[in-house]
Amino acid sequence: MTTDGEVPPAPEAILMGAELAAGHDGQAEMVLRIRYPNGVVGSVLLDAAAGYALMRNCNIDSLDGLAGQSWRKILEGV
Amino acid sequence: MYDLIIRNGLVVDGEGEAGVHADVAVQDGKIAMIGAVTGETRRTIDATGRIVAPGFIDPHTHFDAQLLWDGQARPALEHGVTSVIPGNCSLSLAPLRAADRDIVVGMFQQIEEMPPEAFTKKYAKWTWEDFAGYCAAIEPGLAINVAPLVGHSVIRLWVMGADAQQRAATGAEIAAMQALLRQCLRDGAIGLSTSFVDMDAKGHPVPSRFAEFKELDALCQVLGEEGGRMLQVVPEFYDADITIARIDQLAELSLAHNIPTTFSPVFDSAATPHSAPRILARVAEQFARGARVWPQMQTRPIDISFSLLNPSLYLARLPRWVRILRQPLEQRIAALEDAETRKTMIADCGPDGGEALFGNLVVRGGDKAPAAYAGRRLGDIARERGEGAAEAVLNISREGGLDVAFLAANGGHHATDRIGPMLANPLVHIGASDGGAHLASFSTYGDTGYLFSEFVRKSGDFTLEQAVKKITADTADIWGLKDRGRLKPGLAADIVVFDADTIARLEERPVYDLPGDGMRYIRSATGVDVVVVNGAVAYADGAYTEARSGAICR
Numbered sequence: 334m335t336t337d338g339e340v341p342p343a344p345e346a347i348l349m350g351a352e353l354a355a356g357h358d359g360q361a362e363m364v365l366r367i368r369y370p371n372g373v374v375g376s377v378l379l380d381a382a383a384g385y386a387l388m389r390n391c392n393i394d395s396l397d398g399l400a401g402q403s404w405r406k407i408l409e410g411v
Numbered sequence: 412m413y414d415l416i417i418r419n420g421l422v423v424d425g426e427g428e429a430g431v432h433a434d435v436a437v438q439d440g441k442i443a444m445i446g447a448v449t450g451e452t453r454r455t456i457d458a459t460g461r462i463v464a465p466g467f468i469d470p471h472t473h474f475d476a477q478l479l480w481d482g483q484a485r486p487a488l489e490h491g492v493t494s495v496i497p498g499n500c501s502l503s504l505a506p507l508r509a510a511d512r513d514i515v516v517g518m519f520q521q522i523e524e525m526p527p528e529a530f531t532k533k534y535a536k537w538t539w540e541d542f543a544g545y546c547a548a549i550e551p552g553l554a555i556n557v558a559p560l561v562g563h564s565v566i567r568l569w570v571m572g573a574d575a576q577q578r579a580a581t582g583a584e585i586a587a588m589q590a591l592l593r594q595c596l597r598d599g600a601i602g603l604s605t606s607f608v609d610m611d612a613k614g615h616p617v618p619s620r621f622a623e624f625k626e627l628d629a630l631c632q633v634l635g636e637e638g639g640r641m642l643q644v645v646p647e648f649y650d651a652d653i654t655i656a657r658i659d660q661l662a663e664l665s666l667a668h669n670i671p672t673t674f675s676p677v678f679d680s681a682a683t684p685h686s687a688p689r690i691l692a693r694v695a696e697q698f699a700r701g702a703r704v705w706p707q708m709q710t711r712p713i714d715i716s717f718s719l720l721n722p723s724l725y726l727a728r729l730p731r732w733v734r735i736l737r738q739p740l741e742q743r744i745a746a747l748e749d750a751e752t753r754k755t756m757i758a759d760c761g762p763d764g765g766e767a768l769f770g771n772l773v774v775r776g777g778d779k780a781p782a783a784y785a786g787r788r789l790g791d792i793a794r795e796r797g798e799g800a801a802e803a804v805l806n807i808s809r810e811g812g813l814d815v816a817f818l819a820a821n822g823g824h825h826a827t828d829r830i831g832p833m834l835a836n837p838l839v840h841i842g843a844s845d846g847g848a849h850l851a852s853f854s855t856y857g858d859t860g861y862l863f864s865e866f867v868r869k870s871g872d873f874t875l876e877q878a879v880k881k882i883t884a885d886t887a888d889i890w891g892l893k894d895r896g897r898l899k900p901g902l903a904a905d906i907v908v909f910d911a912d913t914i915a916r917l918e919e920r921p922v923y924d925l926p927g928d929g930m931r932y933i934r935s936a937t938g939v940d941v942v943v944v945n946g947a948v949a950y951a952d953g954a955y956t957e958a959r960s961g962a963i964c965r
Contacts, residue, residue: 352681352682353682353724353725353727353728354680354681354682354683354822354823355678355680355713355714355715355822355823355824356649356713356715356823357648357649357676357678357713358849358852359713359714359715359716359849359852359853360715360716360717360723360724361715361717361723361724361725361727361822362649362724363724363727364680364682364683375652376650376682376683377650378649378650381721381722381723381724384724384727385722385724385727385733385737388727388733389737394730394731394733394734395727395728395729395730395733396724396727396728397728
């Protein structure tokens with residue numbers, strides 16, 4: 334994990350954005366960057382089903398709309 | 412009289428030293444002499460201008476089922492691979508009670524994408540239940556050497572039955588697993604494999620994932636007592652932090668029981684650029700403590716495949732595509748039939764009509780793609796059709812009932828300037844090919860050829876001799892294969908003759924050679940002239956021979 338001192342602390346973990354990555358099985362996967370209240374930034378990997386569910390939960394139609402969303406939206410997709 | 416003399420080649424013996432021009436003589440399946448060989452021989456191969464090296468060893472395969480009807484493990488052999496290690500990731504086909512076959516077959520179908528026909532009695536005679544029986548079933552037909560792992564999941568299933576996928580084991584059950592593992596090792600298993608991530612056909616965790624640490628520790632005790640055998644592990648490779656925790660766990664097992672351990676896969680990705688370096692740094696720390704924790708890294712890049720039939724995140728930055736693709740299939744097809752909808756989707760892809768986004772995709776064969784398009788660049792096809800690239804993706808997909816796959820080559824693990832130095836790290840084990848698995852998703856063959864074409868000839872991260880050592884002697888040493896991996900008198904005559912200037916993997920293509928005419932993707936080899944297994948020529952001049960000289964590596 335890394336720390337990011339430029340983003341002010343949030344009361345809960347928030348999504349900072351996402352990148353696409355190539356998965357072991359040859360499918361595209363979503364690498365989510367999550368910033369925790371203590372400033373630590375970690376990553377979570379989602380497959381297509383979970384990734385699309387997250388986007389639906391966030392009511393967005395593009396990966397680029399994930400920044401700033403609550404981490405709790407991931408749980409709604411599980 | 413010798414059985415075979417390979418004359419005039421540059422002998423690269425697997426030790427990493429500079430090659431020497433010499434002849435190699437073979438007798439009774441062993442290397443008899445290296446040097447200026449005189450004397451009579453039954454067969455001579457002229458290797459002038461060629462490299463003569465030990466046969467390559469592939470340490471991570473899933474050929475367990477394929478070996479029942481294809482003892483050549485095609486196309487691994489033609490790439491110069493003379494020994495394979497199946498039984499990885501907690502799964503092997505023995506020991507396996509008849510009553511449990513359907514459960515394990517389901518796991519193989521889920522993980523390897525092997526068609527169900529492969530497990531019918533036409534192909535799998537099911538003459539065995541125990542490990543010795545499986546080895547006896549495959550060995551007569553082998554043209555390639557096999558050093559099989561026994562899977563933790565099937566050991567658990569044998570001892571615990573259905574409870575293997577429900578709970579931790581009792582002390583008595585752990586003791587029974589220890590006894591069973593010991594017997595498997597004595598019957599031909601080279602080590603034990605386990606998995607912390609795999610799922611069965613029903614989406615349930617495989618049995619090994621229900622084991623407590625004390626169970627794994629007890630099994631590793633047996634690996635130690637039986638001569639320091641290998642433990643192979645699939646960790647939570649998608650998360651660097653958990654993988655590092657597993658490295659520490661493996662190190663403790665290695666030190667406690669004096670065993671080697673290996674884990675796979677390790678990928679490098681632009682999305683997580685710190686992960687692989689952090690993992691390799693932890694490996695170095697554990698080696699410094701005396702532990703043996705070998706990370707396996709594949710040479711080949713990862714290609715991303717997608718179709719409009721199964722929504723892919725590959726398209727997740729195109730809002731209108733996302734809105735359409737997450738609709739149920741019937742509505743999705745209807746939406747794509749609407750010209751105005753397609754027009755707006757194409758507009759999403761930029762003023763170049765999607766050329767930058769899609770132009771370099773390759774249309775894959777093996778599904779409803781027209782044969783004339785398979786294997787070709789989408790941008791070229793689009794121009795032929797008088798369409799833009801995005802328009803071509805939509806229309807070709809519609810014409811194939813959406814069952815047309817597109818390939819984005821080099822989607823990950825593809826930055827040669829990063830991968831090369833990692834592969835060259837002496838603590839990195841080249842492996843993780845997954846040969847015999849992911850059959851309908853991508854080709855798992857040709858990683859050895861890619862090592863030479865990309866990292867010897869193109870990037871120069873390896874000398875030829877270093878590359879040969881990495882996939883021969885190093886692999887044999889890591890796995891304890893004492894009579895393989897080197898060209899030395901007295902050792903097994905596993906030999907590959909190849910052209911250093913051209914050895915490579917060819918383009919991926921679909922073939923229909925699985926039981927029931929099932930489809931899989933493969934890559935053929937180029938630059939490999941002759942492959943010798945235990946002294947017999949198993950592949951020469953582009954053709955497989957009738958030789959069945961492979962053996963279980965005991």
